[in-house]
Amino acid sequence: GGIQTVDQLIKxxxxxxxRNKEILDESLRLLDEEESTDNDLRTKFKERWQRTPSNELxxxxxxxxxxYHNxxxxxxxxxxxxxERYQTHRDTIxxxxxxxxxxxxxxxxxxxxKTLQGSEVVNVLRTLLANLDEVKKEREQLENDLKSVNFDMTSKFLxxxxxxxxxxxxxxSVTELxxxxxxxxxxxxxxxxxxxxxxxxxxNAxxxxxxxxQSNNESNLREEVLKNLAVANDNFVELVANLKEGTKFYNELTEILLKFQNKCSDxxxxxxxxxxxxxxxxxxxIAREPSAPSIPLPTYQTTPAAGTKPAASPTPTPAPRTMVGTKPQPPARPPPPVISAASSSSSALAPSGTAAAPAAAPAPTPGASAPAAGAAPSQAQGPPYPTYPGYPGYCQMPMPMGYNPYMYGQYNLPYAPSPVYQNPGQPPYPPPQQPGYPFPQQPYYHQQ
Incomplete structure (x- = not known):
């Protein structure tokens, strides 16, 4: 190929x-981008970003x-x-x-x-060189003879x-050698x-x-040119070998860098x-976390004011029905009243001999707070006793109402029944019906 081969290999x-630098740079760029993203997210989320840092991995x-860069x-x-060596010897090559x-x-x-072909010095030198070749041949023959000698000292020693x-x-040994x-x-x-x-x-020759x-300048110039051509030939052979080796090196390195790039990509x-x-x-x-902390209640809603009672529990506690020996007994019952037809029909809905239990208190609304402003529970009801008309000369006095914090500040709740004052000798009015109860409202006796 000559000089064209060297030029193509160098090109x-x-x-x-x-190509190898681009593959390596692309591999490192992938690592840099991912590490930068990881650092940004770690700065953003701080301790929540729980994974191995990219710079360590x-x-x-x-x-x-x-x-590979080195x-x-x-x-x-x-x-x-x-x-550089190629440029030095390019003209001679x-x-x-x-x-x-x-x-x-x-x-x-x-x-x-002017040649020295027929001179005596040249003939003598050629003869001496021929004799030297004969010496070389004798040396080779002598070496072969030495190698072919059979040397065995065992029989002599025995x-x-x-x-x-x-x-x-x-x-x-000395004698035999x-x-x-x-x-x-x-x-x-x-x-x-x-x-x-x-x-x-x-x-000497x-x-x-x-x-x-030395007396012939033209011969000296010829010798110089031939010497330069010999050096150029040596450099040409060495340059071609180095360039082919470099090409092979870069091709093998490309495969290694591609594997490295695949590893980085993975x-x-x-x-x-x-x-x-x-x-x-x-x-x-983050979506499951509350958007804002819970707002504390004002002081006037959490701390009871002076002279007022604390808010009662949202679940009403029914008053005891009977207290033996500790509370005064209620007055004697009046005689049975005359039940009207409407009262009789409504009373007939309940099974005979069975006292109907009052409805349970309404369940509190989920999420509602438990301060004194909660729903007022129903008053505890005793067994349904019949109402009797009062005797002449006796006036049924209203029972004292105890303090009930649930009866204030509520809306859409039934009002407590007002006490009824009856004149002597007059039949009693039928009590008002409470919604949701299939029985007539009975008077409530407050237990002291």
Missing amino acids: DLPELLQ YKPLRTEGAN ILNKAMQADGQVK ALLCKPEAELNAAIPSANPA TALAQDGAINEEAI DRIYGSYTQKVQDSLKKQEELLKAIQ HQDFSKMK IVFARKTERDELLKDLQQS
């Missing part, structure tokens, strides 16, 4: 780097993201070094990638008239043990001596050859679902 690196992910920074530095004809034209050629009853290991490897030792020493002599001769080359989605459920619970809890 692809920034795109791969930018995301510590492993942020550490992993910081590691990797990308190091990759950017490596890319910069590769680009471009020359090296040209066709062979253009390459030969760009390289200075030595003048045949024979010595059987003859003498003891083993002189050092003496036997000299017998087997003595000839090879001599050959190695001769090869080393020959090598040293050849190296000295080659150095090369010095003479270098002096002759945990952010889970946190969002948890946040929505918690918000729903908080909204329901």
Whole structure:
């Protein structure tokens, strides 16, 4: 591919780097947005926002993201070094990638008239180099011979043990090694001596050859160009390897960052679902709370005034029907009265021999307060006694009314029956009927 391959690889690196940076930035942005939302809600609801803070939950992910960020920074530095080296040797690499004809034209050629091909120094140097090649071949053959030697000291040691009853290991080993490897030792020493002599001769011949080359400027320029081309070739191979490795690195890092992004997306989605459920619970809890605190009652409604009795209980307590020996007895009953037809028909509705019980007091309205302004209970009723007309000369006096706080300040309640004063010898008036009772109203005797 030549220079075009290197240019394309260098052009692809920034795109791969930018893609990885965008994936990493998007992953961290998801975490930042969710953490910001969590902090805002925690500030808003304070102690009601009972869940793990996002900044603590995301510590492993942020550490992993910081590691990826450092990797990308190091990759950017490596890319910069590769680009700098490429720019340094780009011209020579471009020359090296040209066709062979253009390459030969760009390289200075030595003048045949001035070449050293037929000089004595060159011939001597070539002969010495050929002798050096022969030494190398002898070395290889000697090495193979040494490796093929069968060296076994077991039989020697056993024979010595059987003859003498003891083993002189050092003496036997030295003798046997000299017998087997003595000839090879001599050959190695001769090869080393020959090598040293050849190296000295080659150095001297090369010095003479270098002096002759320095006198030819065109040859020096050619050598410089060839040296630069060799360096350019080495850099080209290394640059292509580095760029391919960088491309592979960025592609593998992209897969890793995509997994990291999926991990961040999953945990952010889970946190969002948890946040929505918690918000729903908080909204329901707030909706069930009272909108305002209960207003205390005024002092004049809760504290009884001076000279007044405290409010009675909303549930009336019926007065005792009979107090033996403690209260004065009521006056004797008058004789039975003459019951009218209307009274007889209404009285016939009740079963004979059974006294009808009065209706129960009305139940208090739910939510109503229990101060003295509550509904007035019905007065306790005794058994239905018949009303008798008074004797001549006797005037039925009204019974004293006790203090009943429920009888004041009420609306839509029946008034208490007024006491009836009868003249002597006059039949009594029928008592008024109370609503809801199927019996005629009987007089109430207040118990003292």
